[in-house]
Amino acid sequence: MEFKGYRRADGRVGTRNYVGVLSTVVCANEVTERIAREVHGATAFMHHQGCGQMPTDTARVTQALIGLGTNPNLASVLLVSLGCESVVLEEVANAVAQSGKRVERLVIQEEGGAARSVAKGELLAQDMVREASSLSPSICPVSDLVLGLKCGGSDTTQGLFANPVLGIASDMVVQAGGTSVLGEVTEFIGTEHILARHARTPVVAQGILRLVDRMEARAKAVGCDMRGGQPTGGNIKGGLTTIEEKSLGAIAKAGTAPIEAVYEYGERPRVNGLVVMDSPGREPEILTGLAAAGCTIIGFATGRGAPQGFPFVPVVKITGNIVTWDKLRDHMDCYVGTIMEGTETLPAAGRRVFDELLAFASGRMTKAEISGYTDSMDIYVTGPVI
Amino acid sequence: MDAIMLSEKDNVATALREVTAGEEITVGVQERSMRVRAAQAIAFGHKLAVTDINLGDQILKYGEVIGRATQRIPAGAHAHIHNIESLRGRGDLEAGASGHGV
Numbered sequence: 001m002e003f004k005g006y007r008r009a010d011g012r013v014g015t016r017n018y019v020g021v022l023s024t025v026v027c028a029n030e031v032t033e034r035i036a037r038e039v040h041g042a043t044a045f046m047h048h049q050g051c052g053q054m055p056t057d058t059a060r061v062t063q064a065l066i067g068l069g070t071n072p073n074l075a076s077v078l079l080v081s082l083g084c085e086s087v088v089l090e091e092v093a094n095a096v097a098q099s100g101k102r103v104e105r106l107v108i109q110e111e112g113g114a115a116r117s118v119a120k121g122e123l124l125a126q127d128m129v130r131e132a133s134s135l136s137p138s139i140c141p142v143s144d145l146v147l148g149l150k151c152g153g154s155d156t157t158q159g160l161f162a163n164p165v166l167g168i169a170s171d172m173v174v175q176a177g178g179t180s181v182l183g184e185v186t187e188f189i190g191t192e193h194i195l196a197r198h199a200r201t202p203v204v205a206q207g208i209l210r211l212v213d214r215m216e217a218r219a220k221a222v223g224c225d226m227r228g229g230q231p232t233g234g235n236i237k238g239g240l241t242t243i244e245e246k247s248l249g250a251i252a253k254a255g256t257a258p259i260e261a262v263y264e265y266g267e268r269p270r271v272n273g274l275v276v277m278d279s280p281g282r283e284p285e286i287l288t289g290l291a292a293a294g295c296t297i298i299g300f301a302t303g304r305g306a307p308q309g310f311p312f313v314p315v316v317k318i319t320g321n322i323v324t325w326d327k328l329r330d331h332m333d334c335y336v337g338t339i340m341e342g343t344e345t346l347p348a349a350g351r352r353v354f355d356e357l358l359a360f361a362s363g364r365m366t367k368a369e370i371s372g373y374t375d376s377m378d379i380y381v382t383g384p385v386i
Numbered sequence: 387m388d389a390i391m392l393s394e395k396d397n398v399a400t401a402l403r404e405v406t407a408g409e410e411i412t413v414g415v416q417e418r419s420m421r422v423r424a425a426q427a428i429a430f431g432h433k434l435a436v437t438d439i440n441l442g443d444q445i446l447k448y449g450e451v452i453g454r455a456t457q458r459i460p461a462g463a464h465a466h467i468h469n470i471e472s473l474r475g476r477g478d479l480e481a482g483a484s485g486h487g488v
Contacts, residue, residue, distance in 0.1 A: 155431050156400050156430075156431035156432075157431060160390070160400070189474045189475060190450075190451075190452070190473075190474050191450070194450075216474065216475055219475045219477065220475060220476065220477035220480055221477065222477050223477045223478065223480065224477050224478050225472070225475070225476055225477065225478045226472070226474070226475030226476070226477065227467070227472055227475070230475065236466075236467055238431050239400070239401075239429065239430075239431035239432040239433065239466070241433065241445075241452065241453060241465070241466050241467055241470045241472075242445075242452050242453040242470065242471070242472035242473075242474075243472055243474055243475055244450070244451065244452040244453060244472060244473065244474055245447055245452035245453070248447065248448045248450055248452065303431075340402065
């Protein structure tokens, strides 16, 4: 059980080999996007944060940017800053450089505006791609893989087939010594007693309950019924009635492995095995959180058909809904409706999807990568914009 | 099998195909199956009551509580947001809630 990956200076293994052009603040997005668009092999990460926020959120955005920059799917990193934002460019740059990869900085106010910054950035990124493209992947054990777990566009088939299949694949990654990260705490609501039973220690169980309490309190503070927001209008149309019902299907994607630890949003796991990370369920924020935590591949179970991908982490779509498989074939990677049709057992489908995840980790392109549907990105914040 | 119950304890089943009103369907639960007459059309992926459920009763799926009946749900009836409420994330039920809850 191996895959082909790019081993970096810090020992971590990437499944892709991009030059990352990362915006440190919403105000630098235009320059970031233009640089990456013009340089083949470079990819842009943009978001709506980095300034005009409470210090707790500025710290969270800084940590997320460091996590994204150190993700081993990036060979090197070009940071694009406006120059007057709250996020401290040097703090991000120094932390990413500590992982041993090349880091370049571009400050729009110092360069003399967007046009000069884009020109300089393009030339820098071209040079970085020349370096990165000389690297070759090597055979790596599954223990070097960090899998992110996600589900979305949920319907009833997902809780019955696609999520349990992803859970089996996750268990196989964990059994091989790898890491699997479960987020989407909103979709723990109503099932936290089950997850707490899977915790390795009482401290981990308490951590899970604390995350759920915090997320539910945040939702209840608005003063209305959460239904319609979670479960979403589309979930309800698909037959899901309450968040408790959605959650019972959602947690199946974490399999049966013990939960080893609980982390904050975008925090890198310090242990292997199955871990929980705080995050909401919405795609841009959870995909970014998983990437910041160091996930190098994401398994995404869907019912009604979610097309979203991420700029530099392959997102593999798994569906058990035959209508979705037929209608959204250019977005769906794996079909597991075979279980309902009686042509494949649940364990067999799980093993097949595990093999497919390793193939995607080894360079096979996902439908999201092929179609360019890879811009689902933003950093989760909990305080006001001020 | 036309619908599936995920636990013997459940009082709702999930339709695995489009079910028409008045149709008698087979509901599978573990190795057993039972017959239920659908009182109305049940869309694929939607739920129907497999037993008479009273106002205020807990709704069970996967053997776990997924909500509470807001009215009586007779066996065979469509069970969804019009007759089931969530017990969680209910900011509308909090003291001093400013929303438009019940």
